[in-house]
Amino acid sequence: MMLYPPMAELVKKVGSRYLLVNLVARRAREISQKAEEEGESLDRKPISTAIDEVYTGKLTVKSMGVPEDEEQPEPDTEPKAEETEEQ
Structure with missing residues (x-):
């Protein structure tokens, strides 16, 4: 079964899967x-409407007011101070 719109296209429009899920859920x-x-009463499920809005460009990260620090989450790669201390 083919999904429409394609997940890869949606991720390209938003930047990451995390942001896509967050944006669509909000x-x-x-x-x-x-x-x-x-x-x-809604004719369509809200999730379907939100996905279509992302795909058509009507809904963007900026239009939903997602804070800048949420836009590009960076992995925490540095060890914490407690982890590096020897006891």
Whole structure:
């Protein structure tokens, strides 16, 4: 089964899988809460709508207000002080 839109294309638009999941989850929650507040029923699942918004470029990391430090997470490669001390 082929997924549409392709995962690789979505990751290219956002930068990383972590950001993609975070962005889509936040937007899906936002869509769901708005529909609940307004008493609307949704024709599509909020997650599908959010994914389509990323794919079409309507939804970006900057448009959702993701903090800059979350945009490019860097792995912690330096040992902590407690780990390097000998007891």
